[in-house]
Amino acid sequence: MNTFVVDGTFVKAAMSGSKIGNTKVGKGTKVMQMVDKEGLLISLHIDSANPHESQLLIKTLKNSISHTMPKYILGDRAYDSDKLDMKCKKMGVTLVAYHKLNRKNITQDGREARRLKKRYIVERTNAHLKNYRKVNVRYERNPKLFEDFIWMAHCLIFIKKFNIHNDYLVA
Template sequence: MSELNEKQWEKIKDLVPEGIRRTDGKGRPWRDKREVMEGVLWILRTGAPWKDLPDRYPPYQTCHRRFQGWVKSGVFTLIIETLATDLYERGGVDLSECYIDGTFCMAKKGALLVGKTKKGKGTKIMAITDAAGIILSISVHSASPHEVTLVEKTLEERFIIPHPERLIGDKAYDSDPLDERLKEQGTDLIAPHRDNRKKKKTQDGRKLKRYKRRWKVERFFAWLFNYRRTVVRYEYHEENFKAFVLLACSMILLKSFFHL
């Protein structure tokens, strides 16, 4: 079973570097980069430990080592940014109505960027999608900070340059200071008022009708968690965990929005 069909591989193959060959010609030849990527995708999809990688793929040590190299060189960021920009330039991204939300991932082992919550120790994934549910930004944080404090960081890590025209979230994002700061960037924040709000209400009821379509970002998280390596965090370094999340986002784009 292949994790990538031919059209999907054609779309990303030039973004995945070949192994660097020694100038003296010595050493073992590098394994084919598609075979290695297929192995990494099997780990992503199943959530299995590296040592359980089936024999049909290169040795797990090889796949893990190349994965680490790709993380350090920014390959997974390059892939998702290239795919998202391609969609945007072809008119496939709708910034008139974007949605933001966060989700909790349990951390089973000691790790960096992990915080304690009522649910336990873990990491928070923040996501922004466009009007159709296309992923526009992903950021990974300790689970402890409130989501309203992570909005601007998540916007900074978006995959395309333009800002959302409207950003829609739940009551957790009701913040007048945040609203004002986003307006300076050309983004209108839309969120229902908190029940305990003391200041004057600022949201227009007509705008809040858009809130009913916030299920699109929740659907994205359902798609994301089909890739089991993103459900529970086993990686000590946050950049490795985020790389798996970015790779899952790339696969969602390829399968759901490129129709490859």
């Protein structure tokens, strides 16, 4: 049973360019990542910082490198939306997210919410990603080049995680 964890992170931009939007803290890009239970990248989507994470979830699902759709997607409270639940159910995916505090219509019981204890995996992956200078602040104007740097950073995270050819790594 494949369960993926999704989260977005904000990356500040040093220059203007494509897929860079203005926010309260400055201009930047939103990086949406979906990882598996080991913390390895399954899907990546970058977009302007303006749209909410819940609006970018379907695009992130469509960018997946996995051949099969996941059975469960774990998200935080930002993904608690009836519209998003319906879109995911049409795709055959169960979206598991804690309910927002002001929610009136309770749709989930506590059984599926136990899976959310594994959400630290994507938060840890986001923290590892911020260790790389080219990904911590976006210096490229071309969004494809920035996305390639993110993939390269994930390859280095993979190599370090599984200790593959540790002699060749330069910090």
